[in-house]
Amino acid sequence: MNFDRYRRPIAMSDPGRHAALFDGLPRDTGALAATVQGLLIHQHIAPAYGVTLSRDQQAQSHVRAVEKILGDIVTRDGRPLSAARATNERQASAPISKKVNTSTIG
Secondary structure (H helix, E strand, O other), rough: OOHHHHHOOHHHHHHHHHHHHHOOOOHHHHHHHHHHHHOOOOOHHHHHHHOOEEEEEHHHHOOOOOHHHHHHHHOOOOOOOOOOOOOOOEEOOOOOOOOOOHHHOO
């Protein structure tokens, strides 16, 4: 069985013009998960961190395309993705597992 089609992102998980942002990110899954956690905050977990999401942040959680999510992150903060954002400045998100396709990293 050929699994090549699973090694390429689909439209929703394709980083598109932001693919280069993945350069230099950890390849270890634990370290990569920590990087993602420094960029995103789940919309329903934010209050546990003392974060009250603004209307704009609440709307972020409805964005599904990875290219758009990455664009929003770097528009607000141009540092590399490896730099964790302050908890209240993270991209609000729905469940992360639906968005991240680690086959596009590295």
